Amino acid sequence: MTSSSLLVADDLAFAFAGRRVLDAVSLALSGGEIVALLGPNGAGKSTLIRLLCGRLRPETGTVRLEGHDPAESASARRRIGLVPQRIALYPHLTVRENLDVFARLAGLAGADSAEAVGRILATCDLHDVADARCSTLSGGWQRRTNIACGVVHGPELLILDEPTVGIDLPARRAIEQLLTRLAGDGMAVLMTSHDLDELGRICDRAAFLDAGQLVAEGRPETLIRQRFGEQREWSIELADWPDDALCRKLATLGLQPEDAEAPLRWRGLAEALDLDALDALPAVEWRVRRPGLEALWRDLFGRTPEADDA
Amino acid sequence: MNRPRTSTGVLPMIATVCRVMALALLRDRGAMLMIFALPPLMFFVFAEVFSGTDGDSLQLRVQVQDRVGSPTTGALAEAMVADPSLAAALLPADAPDPRRDVTTGEVDALVVIRTEPAADLGADLDAPPPIVVVSDAARGLAGPVVAARVQRLVQREFTHLGVARAAALIDALAGPYTVEQQEYLGIALEELAGEPLNDGGGASQDGLVAQETLNGVDPDRGGISYYAGAVAILFLLFSAMQGAISMIDERTSGIVDRLVATPGGYPTVVGGKALFLVGQGVVQVTLIFAFAGVFYGINWLDRFGPWLLTAVLAAATAAGLALLTASLCSSRQQAQTASSFVVLILSAIGGSMVPRFMMPEWLRELGWITPNAWAIEAWQGLLWRDASLVELAPAWIVLAAAAAIMIGLSLVRAGRQAA
Numbered sequence: 001m002t003s004s005s006l007l008v009a010d011d012l013a014f015a016f017a018g019r020r021v022l023d024a025v026s027l028a029l030s031g032g033e034i035v036a037l038l039g040p041n042g043a044g045k046s047t048l049i050r051l052l053c054g055r056l057r058p059e060t061g062t063v064r065l066e067g068h069d070p071a072e073s074a075s076a077r078r079r080i081g082l083v084p085q086r087i088a089l090y091p092h093l094t095v096r097e098n099l100d101v102f103a104r105l106a107g108l109a110g111a112d113s114a115e116a117v118g119r120i121l122a123t124c125d126l127h128d129v130a131d132a133r134c135s136t137l138s139g140g141w142q143r144r145t146n147i148a149c150g151v152v153h154g155p156e157l158l159i160l161d162e163p164t165v166g167i168d169l170p171a172r173r174a175i176e177q178l179l180t181r182l183a184g185d186g187m188a189v190l191m192t193s194h195d196l197d198e199l200g201r202i203c204d205r206a207a208f209l210d211a212g213q214l215v216a217e218g219r220p221e222t223l224i225r226q227r228f229g230e231q232r233e234w235s236i237e238l239a240d241w242p243d244d245a246l247c248r249k250l251a252t253l254g255l256q257p258e259d260a261e262a263p264l265r266w267r268g269l270a271e272a273l274d275l276d277a278l279d280a281l282p283a284v285e286w287r288v289r290r291p292g293l294e295a296l297w298r299d300l301f302g303r304t305p306e307a308d309d310a
Numbered sequence: 311m312n313r314p315r316t317s318t319g320v321l322p323m324i325a326t327v328c329r330v331m332a333l334a335l336l337r338d339r340g341a342m343l344m345i346f347a348l349p350p351l352m353f354f355v356f357a358e359v360f361s362g363t364d365g366d367s368l369q370l371r372v373q374v375q376d377r378v379g380s381p382t383t384g385a386l387a388e389a390m391v392a393d394p395s396l397a398a399a400l401l402p403a404d405a406p407d408p409r410r411d412v413t414t415g416e417v418d419a420l421v422v423i424r425t426e427p428a429a430d431l432g433a434d435l436d437a438p439p440p441i442v443v444v445s446d447a448a449r450g451l452a453g454p455v456v457a458a459r460v461q462r463l464v465q466r467e468f469t470h471l472g473v474a475r476a477a478a479l480i481d482a483l484a485g486p487y488t489v490e491q492q493e494y495l496g497i498a499l500e501e502l503a504g505e506p507l508n509d510g511g512g513a514s515q516d517g518l519v520a521q522e523t524l525n526g527v528d529p530d531r532g533g534i535s536y537y538a539g540a541v542a543i544l545f546l547l548f549s550a551m552q553g554a555i556s557m558i559d560e561r562t563s564g565i566v567d568r569l570v571a572t573p574g575g576y577p578t579v580v581g582g583k584a585l586f587l588v589g590q591g592v593v594q595v596t597l598i599f600a601f602a603g604v605f606y607g608i609n610w611l612d613r614f615g616p617w618l619l620t621a622v623l624a625a626a627t628a629a630g631l632a633l634l635t636a637s638l639c640s641s642r643q644q645a646q647t648a649s650s651f652v653v654l655i656l657s658a659i660g661g662s663m664v665p666r667f668m669m670p671e672w673l674r675e676l677g678w679i680t681p682n683a684w685a686i687e688a689w690q691g692l693l694w695r696d697a698s699l700v701e702l703a704p705a706w707i708v709l710a711a712a713a714a715i716m717i718g719l720s721l722v723r724a725g726r727q728a729a
Contacts, residue, residue, distance in 0.1 A: 053570070055570050074574075074575075077570075077572070078572070082567060082568050082570075083568075084563075084564030084565075084567040084568060085564065086562070086563050086564035087563060087564070088563050088564035088565045088567065088568045089563070089565070090330055090334070090565070092333060092334050092337045092338070093330065093333060097333070101326055101329070101330055102568065104322055104323065104326040105323055105326055105327075105569060105572045105574075105579070106572050107322075107323075107572065109322070149568070150568065
C-alpha cells in the first residue's frame, strides 16, 4: 500500500451468521494497475468485493477510496464501476441504449451521457453493434458490452467478476486487450477469473485469498519466483494405463498423477529431469514450462482451480 | 479516462427507469396487447353478459306446440310466434318428443298448449293449467322468464281468458252467480275477447303491484359501470404484476449488483418502477372507461377529477402489491405463480368476477380486505350513485394507505436485497 493508492482496504474483518468470512485482509490498488483476486470457492472474494463497493460495512477495518468510505459516500460509489459475472444488461435494449441507461443511472446528465456513450463505443470497439439489441448479440459481444456498461460513467476503479467466462478464445483475447487499454488510460482494475493463463498475461499483481485470509499477494513473477525458484513444471501424458512398476518409476522422478483415479497425466516440479529417462517412458508427450499462476494456485490450495473457484 | 461528474439527482434516474420499462413494453407486442387491448375486450364481454342477465333483455330460444288445434289455442300459438320477447318457433302438434330439445339445450324453453283454456265460467279449476312451460334445471332462469312473458302476453292479448278463470274462481268461492250476473259476465267476456285490455305495462293485471327502478331508466347501465371498475382493477393488478417481475430479472441478471453502485441505489430504481406502473395503470384504466363511455354511455368525464384520483390510487395500490410480491419472490417462475394466485383470489373475493351483492354476507365482509372492493366501491359511488367527495373519502384513504405501505415495504426490501 502506497500513499498514492486509489483504493485502500485496511485490516478488514467480516462475519456472517456467526461464521468469519474475512479476517485481517488488507489490499491497495493504484490507478493503472490490474490486480487479480484469486482463491477457491468460499474463500471470501465476493464478500471482499461487496465491502470494497460499499454494499457491506466491515466489522473492523476501513475501506477508503481516496479518503472516502464507499459505504457512506454516494460520490465515492460513483467512482467505482462494477461488472457482474452474469450478463447484466437489458436484453430488449440496444447496446447504445444500455450504455445510455447505465450512464444516466450513474448520474450523468443528458449531454454528458451522450458524449460518454460515444467515447465508450469507440474505446470498446462496439460501433458495429451499437444499434443491435443485446438479446441478439453473441456471447463475446455481450461480455464486451457488459464491461462497457461498467465503465461508461468514467469510474476510476473497475471491479470485474469473471469477465470472460463462457466465451471463445478470440473474444477472450479482445477483452484482455480492452482491460489492458482501460488500465493504460489510468483505471485501476480488480478482477476475478478462473482463467489463470489470462490473468498471468495481463495482471500486475495477484492476491490469493483462502478461508477469509490473504495468503499471498504481489507481482505474479515475484510470487512464482519466491515459491518455485529455478524449478520448472514437468508434465507427461501416458499412452496407456500405467502398471505399478511404471507408477513407482514416475514417482521416483518426482511426478504425481493429476488425477489419482485416472493416472494418465503426471506432473511435477523440478529444476531438471533426466531427459533420457523421460524419453524411455511410454509417453504420448512430455512438456516442460515455467510455473505460472495455476501452478501457484495448486501449490497454495492443493488442487486444480475450477470455473466456480475463480 | 473521463472523470465522474456531479450527480444529477434521483429524478433523472427515475425518468431513466421509466424509459427502460416503456421500451420494454413497446417492444413486447404480447405485453402491449395484454395491457391495453385485452382489458377493454374483457370489459366488453362482461358488459354484454351483464346487460343480458335481466328478464326483459334475455335472448331465449323458445318453441311452442299447440296440441289442441282450436281457434283460441291457434291464436295463442301465433301470438307467441309474433311476440318479440318470445319469438317462439312453432312446432307441429305431432312433433315427436319435443322435450328432448330442451334437455339437449337446443332450445331454452318449450311452451305446450295442452288443453283448451276456458273462455267462460265453465273452467275446471281442479284441472291442470292449459299452458305449461317446460325448461331444464341447468338453465334455471329460462323457465320463470318465459313463463312470465307468456303470462304477460296472455294478459295483454287474451285478457278474457284470465278474467274468465278469475270469475270461475269467484263463482266457486262466493257463488253461484245469478242468471243476470252470468249474462253480464258473458257479454263482458265476449267484449274482452274482441278488445283486450292491452295495458302492456309493468303493472299486474289487478293493479296492485307495480315496479319502480331507481337510478335512471336503464338498469343495465349500473351493471356496466360496475364492471368497468371491476375489470379495471383486475387488469391493473395483472399488468402491474407483469411489470414488477422485471425486478426479479434484474436481480438474477446482476443488474441490481451494477445499480447498487449508483448514487440513488436500487431503491430509487424500484421507486421509478412504481411510478411507471402507476402511469401505465392510469392509461390502461382510461382506455377501459373511454370504451365504456363510447359504447355504453357511461359518463365518466363528468366528474373527471375524482375519477382520476381513484384511477391513480387504484393503480398505485396495484403497483405496490405487485412490487411487494416480486420483492418477496426469488425466481421469475415463483413470482408468476404467486402473482396469479394473489390476483385471482383478490379479484374473486373483491368482486371483479362476480358482483359482491351476489355473495354471502361473510364473503362480502371479507371482500373489504381487497383493493378490488375499494376501487370498485369508489368508481361505482362516483359514476352510479353520484356520491359526494366525503362519501368517497374512505375508499380513497384505504387505497392510498395500502399503496403507501406496500410501496414502502418494497423499497425497504429493495435496499436489503441490494446489500
